[in-house]
Amino acid sequence: MNLIPLSTISDIRFDISQDELESAIGKPVRQGRNRRGEEELIYTKGIYRFDEFGLVEVTLDVEAITIAGETDSSSKCADPV
Secondary structure: EEEEOEEOOOOEEEOHHHHHHHHOOOOOOOEEEEEOOOOEEEEEEEEEEOOOOOOEEEEEOOOEEEEEEEEEOOOHHOOOO
16 A cells, blocks of 8 residues: 555545446445544445545555555554553
């Protein structure tokens, strides 16, 4: 996974709409609203959360993270803090 903060995550732009996301990666397995009022699109490999302004949060199951050109594929990037 390549992360550019506040810009893209795994080639998904943070200014993407829900319809554009579905066109890009398909229909979610489930969809619903969380306690914060965000619309959640739930896929087998991640959850994409939208508020009235657009994509606000992404939770993904990843094996490696690249930030500013540096890749970390150690086990700590997959473990919760």
